[in-house]
Amino acid sequence: MAKAKSPTIEVGGMTWLRIPVRTHVIGAEDDILAVVEKYSAEQRRPGDIYFISEKVVAVTQGRALPVGEIKIGLLARLLWRFVRKVPYGIGLRSPETMQCAINECGAARILLASAAGAAGKLIGRRGDFYRIAGVQAATIDAAGTSPLQSDCVILGPLDPEAVARRIHEATGTPTAIVDVNDIAGGWVLGASGIEDRKQIEAILDDNPLGQKDEQTPFGIIRGA
Numbered sequence: 001m002a003k004a005k006s007p008t009i010e011v012g013g014m015t016w017l018r019i020p021v022r023t024h025v026i027g028a029e030d031d032i033l034a035v036v037e038k039y040s041a042e043q044r045r046p047g048d049i050y051f052i053s054e055k056v057v058a059v060t061q062g063r064a065l066p067v068g069e070i071k072i073g074l075l076a077r078l079l080w081r082f083v084r085k086v087p088y089g090i091g092l093r094s095p096e097t098m099q100c101a102i103n104e105c106g107a108a109r110i111l112l113a114s115a116a117g118a119a120g121k122l123i124g125r126r127g128d129f130y131r132i133a134g135v136q137a138a139t140i141d142a143a144g145t146s147p148l149q150s151d152c153v154i155l156g157p158l159d160p161e162a163v164a165r166r167i168h169e170a171t172g173t174p175t176a177i178v179d180v181n182d183i184a185g186g187w188v189l190g191a192s193g194i195e196d197r198k199q200i201e202a203i204l205d206d207n208p209l210g211q212k213d214e215q216t217p218f219g220i221i222r223g224a
Helices: 032-040 054-060 074-082 095-105 107-122 128-133 160-171 197-203
Strands: 008-011 014-021 049-053 064-066 152-154 175-181 185-192 218-223
Touching (some): 032 049, 032 160, 032 218, 049 054, 049 160, 054 160, 074 095, 095 107, 160 175, 175 197, 185 197
Antiparallel strands (some): 008 014, 014 218, 049 218, 064 152, 175 185
């Protein structure tokens, strides 16, 4: 079991409590709203905010693809080698994840993003690839990076704004769908009932859910 994170954090002059919620191992047969209701209905309070991992949302949408079922084309075999190594994951630096990016975004867009990324490197600028390729490329996770589906590439969730809105409307609790890791911090992909997304990202900066075997795919933010 990974080392537990501090339950509280100071942001904006306030102390915030982050409460990870432990669940069963979530699969494609699960409904994310039903999971949230089952495991947190009795403990949520007025003023709480849900934060839900984008990976678990994607898994419930059937967007975890077994590596053996991904047909890798010539373009993916060529491009993945040029992806920069990063300390927080594999990203598109594998033939399988690059092929998924091509499938999600289209070959033309990935080629354009690759050209922009190469040009950016020449002037010492990073991030141009993902600025062009978009969020669906940036949120792809390689096999082995998540215990949810260790033998699968997990794509980004479909319409996280709509997912957050559905949960908010059903529970009355503002909701954020987030992509958070131990090194790069947090990123709100979709939200409902939340005015300041940057504040949520700051509150989750140390990744209180963890990303190993914690089995806590969502949590509650509460003013302490």
